[in-house]
Amino acid sequence: MTAARLSPVEVANRVARDIPDGSYVNLGIGLPTLVGDVVSAEKEIVFHSENGILGMGPAPAPGLEDPELINAGKQPVTLVPGGAFFHHTDSFTIMRGGHIDVTVLGAFQVSEDGDLANWATDDARMPPAVGGAMDLAVGAKRVLVLMTHTTVDGRPKILRRCTYPLTAARVVHRVYTDLAVLDVGPSGLVVRDVVAGLPRAELQRLTGAPLTFADDVATLSPAGP
Amino acid sequence: MTAARLSPVEVANRVARDIPDGSYVNLGIGLPTLVGDVVSAEKEIVFHSENGILGMGPAPAPGLEDPELINAGKQPVTLVPGGAFFHHTDSFTIMRGGHIDVTVLGAFQVSEDGDLANWATDDARMPPAVGGAMDLAVGAKRVLVLMTHTTVDGRPKILRRCTYPLTAARVVHRVYTDLAVLDVGPSGLVVRDVVAGLPRAELQRLTGAPLTFADDVATLSPAGP
């Protein structure tokens, strides 16, 4: 195959380009946190953390960690000037109440209708855990998913219908993978970007739902289109 | 009639005696505010005001009024050390959530079951107005009513059933009037105190619901029993 999949940082770069200056943004734990590392310094983005922070800054210098200043992934962070602390109920007012402009979430599966499955698999050996995923999914104005296009064994994660338990129905606006950028449109998935060198038929083969292609499909490359 | 009705301040004195040290108290507007003026300085009582104050103190000295530090009756007040400000939604969390130990309310009518009517009469010429009366009535741990025993034209305000629109049903614990102190018991009204010189039959005549008398009825007098 001539197409090289994007690295996680490259996908994060692509997501970061779509976040407007001045946005209030919540990044899910895991891969989405990369977006915070690569967003342009020319934009003023206010990062929200579910555990009661607006204006979350990067990790502190070693030795300066504050165990009471952590993010949703329980990693030490900092607060930027203009930041504020509040309690959990107020924090979820922000999330559920439609005050977050953009959230970037990881996912196990996304359906062609924008259904999101990112909290549970069909593995019953582990106790279920949900955290704030459902609140973010129903509450953010724009839900972006950042994930690999296929599972580690090559099966599609973008499907007609999710097979894993849903986080929320019809909430995802756009999906960013290591192969493509896809919008969830009123009549299904619309491809906006495809990684350089990947034939459309091959992208369709790796996707479990029918694709249409935008008139102006852009080419995704590590340097960006 | 040989019995002298108590003055409003004398009734307020009687109410104040029943408020335990350390209580969180909300006083309704009008006559109930007198209770704050007469409560013993030996007790530490924290006064709540629905507009976002705990630790409300007395009126400021003339010239020191702060137009942004007012009570529920829109009169200037002060804040005592240990006081705090909060917003309306939090203030009503305190009121409705059962965190106020005692509220003292005025009333048009009280029923033998403890129904309270204190927000509307049957006069349809004035627009209705309710404020925080219903929240206090349903939320406080103990609801005390301070009112005259009868209307200005001598009709009973304590009734089998209220004829005015209800504020809340079965909420009043004790009624303090210028003639008596009455508990709302499981089988009706029980007289605890009667004003000096008032025959029991006369108290019953001025009351629109059957009374029983406690074994140890006390005598209410201006100096207190």
Next chain:
Amino acid sequence: MIDKRVASTAAAVAGLADGSTVLVGGFGAAGVPVELVHAVLEQGARDLTIVTNNAGSGEGDVAALIRERRVRKIICSYPRSAGSVWFEQFWAAGEIELELVPQGTLSERMRAAGAGLGGFFTPTGADSLLAGDKEVRVIGGRRHVFEQPLPGDVALVKAFRADRWGNLVYRAAARNFGPTMATAAALTVVQVREFVELGALDPECVVTPGVFVDRVVEVGV
């Protein structure tokens, strides 16, 4: 770059559409965004629904909007204050609609809107005429009434200080409905006594984080 500061009260209320629902802060005279309300008077929007605790007083603030026949309906808890003469006159003439809501329910309904909730059951008013034909349910042995979220198109709020991100602190009992209304409107407009530098507000003491605020204007009072 985030800068929510605007130069005038006229700019702060620009675009207010006829028929809007406007949440107006204040309890008594404390926390009433008088300068913003007067800017609405100048701006001209009409057929407004005003959500506020009282129904205005004298000739200023919401009373002036009522007098100028700009208010179709008022949703409040206590429209009968001293000085609510314009409201009383229009109400008696049947020229203004009133939805009376218990004060805690008023605040809680706006909170529900701001918090993305679909409504709640409260015991407040469940035994009263104000329950009207609302759904009543016995929960824990007690009657509760179902209350719906109350969102605004615009909120007009008075705070004490703001930075350019719109973080707010308030003063004393002028805080009242402001923090809740700020969460509940599509467009939240705030007047403050003074602007401060970003970072000047203690992050532990910010009452309304800027995420809830769209425009801030300095009015000096």
Next chain:
Amino acid sequence: MIDKRVASTAAAVAGLADGSTVLVGGFGAAGVPVELVHAVLEQGARDLTIVTNNAGSGEGDVAALIRERRVRKIICSYPRSAGSVWFEQFWAAGEIELELVPQGTLSERMRAAGAGLGGFFTPTGADSLLAGDKEVRVIGGRRHVFEQPLPGDVALVKAFRADRWGNLVYRAAARNFGPTMATAAALTVVQVREFVELGALDPECVVTPGVFVDRVVEVGV
């Protein structure tokens, strides 16, 4: 005279009854009232229902209560953190009950209890398995699920500073569930780093007014 200060963590948790529902603050390690939880371990109450965001970590805090078989049920949003080994072991063996609640709903259910509300409709989880057999209602074109209040018999909270009235301020992201839990329990017990004089806390910055607090103990951390 109001003085909610107690001299020891043992005195702070005295009287905790078997079978109690205990709200335990904290998110990750921040804001966990470790010293109070360990006092509960010493105190001996069993058959507890613990409401908390995570299911403990390592050998301390809630994990220790689980290990010692003192926890019948846990109500939380995320029991699968690194180090939740005791919970995972007991859960796999069917020896502990789990009620999984989305994080915002967990906090909101406790708020409803503290605010005297009978429950609320939320879109969160309405399309998920967690809706279970709960009432679902379409509101504004969107599915909502009815969620009930979640009160505690006791709340264990970690704050930063307290005065003798129990007024509290917190630090940074250690605030998390504390202010809500403090409203939602019949008995609210707080550990703080330090006591301050009455009047030393800025009345504009008090996060939890003392009305919600019953006992406070100084633990130095």
